[in-house]
Amino acid sequence: MSFSGSYREGEVEFLLTPLPLQDFVDVADKEYLIQSGQRHYSEMLSPEVLPSQRYLDVFRQACAANNDRMARDCLTLAALIAARRDGAITVVSLARAGTPVGVVLTRLLNGVLERQAHHYSVSIIRDRGIDSNALAYILAQGHAAASLVFVDGWTGKGVIAAELRSTIATFNASHGTAIDGGLYVLSDLAGTAACAASCDDYLIPSSILNATVSGLVSRSILNASIGPGQFHGCVVYQQFAAHDQSQAFADAIVAAAEAQLSAGEGMQAAPSDQARAAAVSRAYMQAALRQHGIDDVNLVKPGIGEATRVLLRRTPRLLIVRDGGARDVAHLLLLAQEKQVPMLVDGALPYHAVSLIRSALDA
Structure with missing residues (x-):
């Protein structure tokens, strides 16, 4: 099953299994279970709460200050992706920090660079790897293995970039494919991405919020409720719909990117250090x-x-x-x-x- 969350139909297909709102774990209890080795972090989810008004005000200030920077980096990354892929492009964002970036990149690839691009958002979990069922599904839809581009917002220590490379290599070996396991990000602090718009530590506004800037989707879950043939799980926070920023935020970044192009700023594709x-x-x-x-x-x-x-x-x-x-x-x-x-x-x-x-x- 795929769904678009709170984004417009066609902007993203989440390859995740929606799970009921149940079995939430208190943050302190979750932390103890993770650090004691009794449970993996992906098996548990703590409930999300809506941000305070003060925090929303800070989010809006962050958008005012940094949307232009994020838009410029999205243009740069879109140009880098286009230069590294022939033909149609399959953007595969890593849920969920990668999802807003993937939505924007896909729109820029289609609308600005005139490249055919389709966007899926899939789960990857530290120590558990990428969702192989989701990858198999993407290939079954007719997308060429060489067209896949994995997208995230940033790297921290580079753990997910390493997890991606490792599990894609395993997937390729078992499926006879040659998918590129490199990660494409806006900001590569760890220097471990295959391609990045920059290596600067700056405030990417979408990093401030949780589900309400990521299609109302939770962090991904992989526990006993997920069957062998199912996609990794998630919770959809439909009750937060009235407070959702996801579509408006993506629209704002795309508009800022288009304004920069109209002003003649162009796309910068200088390699990051x-x-x-x-x-x-x-x-x-x-x-x-x-x-x-x-x-x-x-x-x-x-x-x-x-x-x-x-x-x-x-x-x-x-x-x-x-x-x-x-x-x-x-x-x-x-x-x-x-x-x-x-x-x-x-x-x-x-x-x-x-x-x-x-x-x-x-x-």
Whole structure:
């Protein structure tokens, strides 16, 4: 089964299995189960809540400040994709942070670059891999393996980029295909993507919200309720429909991109400095583990996008920002205030923000 969520028909096909609103797990309980090894994070979901009015105001401010930057990077990434694919293009976004980006890229490929493009959004889960049933479904629809392009919003430490490469290699070996397992992103902080518009840590506005900017779809789920032949699962938050920003946000980014082209700005496809980004990422992670006495690399989340995810749906231990007055971290300061999370300002931080997850195993 495929569905379009709250997007217009044809803008995306979510290859996910909608599950009933049940069996939610409290955030603290979920954290303990994950960190103790009793449950994998993909088996559980904590309920989402609508953002406060103050937080929505910060989202709107982020859109006003950074929609143009995101639109420019979407134009750049669309041009890079078009240059690397012949014929029709199959955009495969990684649900759910990749979904808004995939919607915009597909519209730019079709409408601006005049390339035939179709968009699917599929699940990929750390340590579990990409949804092979979804990949098989895409190929069964007649899309050539060489046409697939995997899209996400950003890289943090590069875990998902590595997961994608590994599981696509396994899929190719078992299915006799030659799908490119490289990841295409707007911002490649880890220097691990196959292709990126930039390596800058900036506030991608869609990273601020959860389901209400991603088609009303939850993070993907893979537990006992998913049968062998089914797509990975999700919850559809239809009750949030009146508050949904998904379609309006995508429309705004596309409009900004078209305005830039009309103004003669054109598409910039200069290569980003991924080697430097990778070196910075490795050095920072090693230093952060030592400085904060952390053994588990999964408890350190670098970059604005990852830091936001921690404050929205994990149990944060500490928020670190490079500049407490920077516009791009205003939403993080608000979340930290609302959740009473300590904050540290570190002027030497190579990113705008980093969040540390509290160890649920500490006494």
